[in-house]
Amino acid sequence: xxxxxxxxxxxxxxxxxxxxxxxxxxxxxxxxxxxxxxxxxxxxxxxxxxxxxxxxxxxxxxxxxxxxxxxxxxxxxxxxxxxxxxxxxxxxxxxxxxxxxxxxxxxxxxxxxxxxxxxxxxxxxxxxxxxxxxxxxxxxxxxxxxxxxxxxxxxxxxxxxxxxxxxxxxxxxxxxxxxxxxxxxxxxxxxxxxxxxxxxxxxxxxxxxxxxxxxxxxxxxxxxxxxxxxxxxxxxxxxxxxxxxxxxxxxxxxxxxxxxxxxxxxxxxxxxxxxxxxxxx
Amino acid sequence: xxxxxxxxxxxxxxxxxxxxxxxxxxxxxxxxxxxxxxxxxxxxxxxxxxxxxxxxxxxxxxxxxxxxxxxxxxxxxxxxxxxxxxxxxxxxxxxxxxxxxxxxxxxxxxxxxxxxxxxxxxxxxxxxxxxxxxxxxxxxxxxxxxxxxxxxxxxxxxxxxxxxxxxxxxxxxxxxxxxxxxxxxxxxxxxxxxxxxxxxxxxxxxxxxxxxxxxxxxxxxxxxxxxxxxxxxxxxxxxxxxxxxxxxxxxxxxxxxxxxxxxxxxxxxxxxxxxxxxxxx
Numbered sequence: 001x002x003x004x005x006x007x008x009x010x011x012x013x014x015x016x017x018x019x020x021x022x023x024x025x026x027x028x029x030x031x032x033x034x035x036x037x038x039x040x041x042x043x044x045x046x047x048x049x050x051x052x053x054x055x056x057x058x059x060x061x062x063x064x065x066x067x068x069x070x071x072x073x074x075x076x077x078x079x080x081x082x083x084x085x086x087x088x089x090x091x092x093x094x095x096x097x098x099x100x101x102x103x104x105x106x107x108x109x110x111x112x113x114x115x116x117x118x119x120x121x122x123x124x125x126x127x128x129x130x131x132x133x134x135x136x137x138x139x140x141x142x143x144x145x146x147x148x149x150x151x152x153x154x155x156x157x158x159x160x161x162x163x164x165x166x167x168x169x170x171x172x173x174x175x176x177x178x179x180x181x182x183x184x185x186x187x188x189x190x191x192x193x194x195x196x197x198x199x200x201x202x203x204x205x206x207x208x209x210x211x212x213x214x215x216x217x218x219x220x221x222x223x224x225x226x227x228x229x230x231x232x233x234x235x236x237x238x239x240x241x242x243x244x245x246x247x248x249x250x251x252x253x254x255x256x257x258x259x260x261x262x263x264x265x266x267x268x269x270x271x272x273x274x275x276x277x278x279x280x281x
Numbered sequence: 282x283x284x285x286x287x288x289x290x291x292x293x294x295x296x297x298x299x300x301x302x303x304x305x306x307x308x309x310x311x312x313x314x315x316x317x318x319x320x321x322x323x324x325x326x327x328x329x330x331x332x333x334x335x336x337x338x339x340x341x342x343x344x345x346x347x348x349x350x351x352x353x354x355x356x357x358x359x360x361x362x363x364x365x366x367x368x369x370x371x372x373x374x375x376x377x378x379x380x381x382x383x384x385x386x387x388x389x390x391x392x393x394x395x396x397x398x399x400x401x402x403x404x405x406x407x408x409x410x411x412x413x414x415x416x417x418x419x420x421x422x423x424x425x426x427x428x429x430x431x432x433x434x435x436x437x438x439x440x441x442x443x444x445x446x447x448x449x450x451x452x453x454x455x456x457x458x459x460x461x462x463x464x465x466x467x468x469x470x471x472x473x474x475x476x477x478x479x480x481x482x483x484x485x486x487x488x489x490x491x492x493x494x495x496x497x498x499x500x501x502x503x504x505x506x507x508x509x510x511x512x513x514x515x516x517x518x519x520x521x522x523x524x525x526x527x528x529x530x531x532x533x534x535x536x537x538x539x540x541x542x543x544x545x546x547x548x549x550x551x552x553x554x555x556x557x558x559x560x561x562x
Contacts, residue, residue, distance in 0.1 A: 002378035003390060005371040006434050010397050013431035014405055021408035031411070077302055083295055093548050094303045097310055100544040101537060102492030104513040108533045109309045111516070112316070112526065120312070120329045152305070160555040213401035216494035220513055234403050241407045242499065254404035265399055272395050276379075276439060277388050 018258075025251035042252035051228070052253065055236040062147055062232055063211045069151045071204055074158025079192065081159075082166045092163065096156040103216035110149050111136065111221065136222060139229040146221050146230050153217060154210070158203055165199040166192075202268065209265040213257070233257055310537065317530035324526045339527035343535075347524075350532050353511040357491055357536075359422055360507060364429035364490040365483050372434045372482065373475075376441030377467065381450070394435040402432055402495050410499055420502030428500065429490050437482035440554050444478025445471070481554035484547050491540050508536045 025042055027035045046052050085091055113121050114135040122132040135145045177187045215234040224231035241250035316324055318335035343350050418424040448471060456466035497507045512532055518524035
């Protein structure tokens with residue numbers, strides 16, 4: 001009874017549309033055209049479509065790059081902050097500021113900061129005697145620029161999980177490491193790293209899953225351009241559906257995206273379940 | 282003596298790193314806020330203007346010539362509050378059920394919530410958009426609120442369940458002895474004790490709904506456009522020369538400040554929610 005509303009909402013908004021989408025992916029459905037069943041043609045076409053394959057490859061490079069950077073930076077910040085500073089809570093609050101910023105405001109901020117003509121970053125670059133950089137309009141650079149902005153936006157998500165976890169590590173282990181004269185590296189290698197591993201593996205899988213579906217921040221910064229250089233699977237999907245109105249083909253892309261997501265993170269479901277009910281069972 | 286010196290040296294390195302990281306997180310947002318008080322000529326220079334007399338002309342412009350922005354701000358407020366209310370109304374009973382009325386079958390049903398959390402939002406828009414359009418629910422508050430609720434109830438249920446597990450059962454049992462019904466006992470005893478959990482999950486819904494780009498971009502229109510979407514459109518106008526940078530910065534500042542204050546105020550509960558959400562749920 002008490003579970004009825006949650007089950008109903010999830011079924012109506014997510015499960016049924018997803019099943020409908022599964023069916024649509026086998027049709028030529030498009031706005032204003034009668035639906036016709038075409039079997040797996042949409043999927044076959046996708047495999048032949050270099051734009052899609054490139055988007056998949058680009059998406060994997062994006063995920064690899066941003067998750068690596070945000071994990072290293074986020075864990076670094078967590079360990080640094082755990083050293084203890086006066087006004088500890090204030091620093092944490094300031095470090096997680098990007099969490100509260102919407103993609104469209106991020107785009108306002110960063111497109112200004114990185115602007116070729118009036119951007120302060122290019123001004124700084126010039127003060128170092130270098131020539132100005134076309135951060136977002138150079139197709140060879142835009143992908144890296146967007147990735148770095150994404151890292152700026154998402155690193156706090158690593159910090160807020162790793163930092164509280166780090167505070168639970170037993171202080172006595174660190175004390176005995178210091179008594180035995182262990183170097184900072186040895187302490188990290190033998191004390192921090194093993195304790196960090198469980199939380200880190202969950203965080204990394206979560207961040208991979210979230211980075212994989214990125215849409216808003218890329219769309220507001222570059223709309224997938226210039227020259228499709230920042231077109232990830234989510235952008236490709238959006239274009240298929242809402243620029244070309246090919247809902248059948250877009251459904252096929254969506255299903256590929258869902259399957260890839262489940263391959264990445266499906267293994268976490270059991271862990272999440274067990275953690276949710278660990279006290280009761 | 283030399284020990285002391287290296288200790289102090291290490292400390293200053295730590296401080297330097299911390300300050301740099303805090304600047305990296307906050308400076309971009311600070312630049313936005315500060316620049317919104319500049320005149321257009323002070324923004325439109327390659328050499329950044331650091332010291333200037335603040336002007337509120339951009340804000341006056343928004344009030345005078347661009348009142349539609351405030352309309353979208355109101356829309357954002359409506360859907361954010363609506364989504365918070367909807368999510369809590371759905372997930373509090375569900376969390377209560379998982380925490381207090383334990384049975385294996387009931388517990389198994391949480392796999393549904395866990396699995397659904399993994400669905401990338403954008404893939405649901407492909408089937409949802411034509412469906413909502415067909416039944417005339419595009420560009421309505423209710424569709425946006427229900428979709429936000431569907432994507433947030435799962436996390437919220439998990440956060441609330443974990444907080445409820447921490448509220449001692451003896452509290453409920455005591456009230457049964459005093460002749461309370463289950464509902465009375467829930468309302469007068471459990472619910473107040475659950476307040477931190479409610480705040481914690483409401484933060485996530487509020488930040489999500491206020492900042493959302495992906496859904497609002499497609500599901501809103503003339504009547505329900507949210508401020509996040511409006512700001513993105515205003516950025517387009519700036520690029521076409523139809524609007525000043527200052528006006529865009531002022532709008533973005535107005536959008537960012539309330540949520541930033543909110544996140545600062547409730548930071549303590551937010552961190553706890555992250556821990557539950559990412560590591561446990």
